[in-house]
Amino acid sequence: MISALGPVASDLGANRVVRGVKIPHPCGDPTLDPAGDHALRVGLVKASLDALASKLDAARIFEAAR
């Protein structure tokens, strides 16, 4: 789950949480230029794939590379 409120998401039972940007725009940042926003989105997708591929013993919040 990509969420701006990582601890809230894991509190509600999501095991793999990727930290999103802000509540109104978790998967992007309108303050960045198009190239920067694209790079940010790619980072979120990569972090999400890493999260899916990770073996977990407990819920974890993943940070995308920025």
Place this chain on the structure above:
Amino acid sequence: MSGKRLELRTFDVERVAFGERTALDGRTLTIDRDEIGVLAASDPAFAGVDVQLVRPGEAARIPQITDVVEPRVKSGGPGGVFPGLLSPVEPVGSGRTDRLRGVAVVTSGEVPWLGAKGLFVAHDSVLDTAGPGADLHPYAGLHLLVLRFRFAEGVDHEGYERAILLAGEKVARALALTAREAPPTSVETRELGRVDASLPRVVYAYQVQSQGVFLRSRLYGRILDELMPVLVHPNELADGALTSGGLGGHGAKLHTWMHQNNAVVEGLIAGHGSRWEFAGVVVHRGHYYLYEDKQRVGLRIAESAALLGAQGAVFTLGGAGNNVTEVMLAIQECERRGIKTVLITWEHAGPDGSDYPLPFAVPEAVAIVSTGNLDEPLSLPAMDRVVGDSAIRARPEIGGVPFPIDRAIVLERRTFYAGAANPAGFGRTGSVES
């Protein structure tokens, strides 16, 4: 905390009527309707105003409320009521203040849509002064002077919001000025004087809503949208340093009246010196979009409480939704510092009350008082009188779909009903475990 001493003079009002002159005679308040109308509608944001009276317990439905204000005015000491808005920016909370009890000013009207989207839309609401809805807010027992505005074109939402706010405050001050020559019903001196050092120190962490237009609070006139937690003396609240207003989040809205008469502040003042030492109020906003900002708010509240030497902290919520996150993080930080906490909150428990009640919680939050379920549908009977138009706008984000209110209505969510979530413990609602 000490230093501020406020003489609060209360003038009970039992009868209110329109008449030739705005004056208080004993417990009868006469209001010159034309004079008040001219004063209320003087801002160019308005095309006019309709001035109406609603009696205590009258079967009336008041739509599209923006604020409720108790008439107050300074009659001694520095500053004036509603500093930074009606009065200069001077410290308030000391000297002498006159208040009319039993009457309140209600501002209302259908604010133009202007194509707004998302959260920052003029959301309509209703408030009943009889029937089951009357138990959900503190106003049904009061005489209500309802100002229903018509709006001029060519003004933006910021302009409407500010004009409505100032109009309610101006009229409230004008009504309170009638008390000057009359004998007060009671006089109370409020100060947070020195107390027995063995008593526990308690702070009140007071969350207000301030996210953008229509979901706003102001402190000394300054918009609090970027507020970090700030320490305030309860007497400043009594003089209108903190104001509300706007057309959103009605179920959980804190009107200016609630800041002036906050039930938690009243309780903490009543027990100051006998049960605890009331160390002050930490005003803060929730609903930040960034998790780190929520952590900053939580940290600052706990650091402020620790700096005041608090052993206990009382929390209430301003607004609904993810604003509980800031409060939960503050509770966690307080408990880690050995400061015991209690939270007074609504529940987001779903229509039948069985859902997980809060969007976020921490294990340290073990003392919670529920003021009821914000998601429970509300059935309201027809009222004899509607103090406005016969319909409000549902779905404001698309410009509004007419929702008739001149009959029995069912509100699927209580966000349309002013005060329904009882945000600072005013009403008589709660919940039972089952």
